[in-house]
Amino acid sequence: MRKPIIAGNWKMNKTPSEAKELVTALIPLVRDAACDVVVCTPAVDFAAVKEVIDGTNIKLGAENMHWKESGAYTGELSAAMLKECGVEYVILGHSERRQYFGETDATVNLRTLAAVAAGLTPIICVGEKKEEREAGYTDALVTYQTLTALTGLTAEQVAKVVIAYEPVWAIGTGLTATDEQANETIGVIRSAIRSVYGDAADEVRIQYGGSMNPKNVKGLMAQPEIDGGLIGGASLKAEDFSKVVLYDR
């Protein structure tokens, strides 16, 4: 049985004082969660968040990292820097990074290898654009994105990563994939992993992301292939995020 994992992706929101306020409100609300709970925050918020989540069931995540250990990469952050701040998870290859910051499947792979080598758990994002779904490319695309990101990992390492299936057309739009669509594509991703890494595919947790909220979470989480969610907008309010986390109540 895979333990569900619900993660917030705050994107470019919340200053350190706002971050502290949000997480302080969240802690008592999600204390009894049956799933793993993660907040992926801007790097400037790490210290403020870490201070209040220590000793709770909330884990800290980052939204990106560079693959090099150190060097002349102005504005970038290394895995070691994240680790020392108490970060345990890192989102890699989010569609916004692919769209606005030149992220490619090849660089997602480099980041994944570096994250795993450093002992961070990557949350690797894959997903199709609207026109790709309409053209019938979804399965081929998510298969390619997933297997490229994982290239060079062992099956044991693959078993521990998290994948987030985020159809680009469902992000921030209020449009959600139907429960069946999300389940089917996540099933495709799991089959792709099985074709190369065998039974490790049964252990990989695969989240759905894209306008997931307190109203639609139950239906999505009832699907057999869906192991959690990566939540944008609804993770910015403690009440909303806690309702997503407590989807089983």
Ligand code: 13P
């Ligand atoms: P929304 O939940 O705002 O659609 O964002 C989803 C997302 O991109 C999470 O990474």
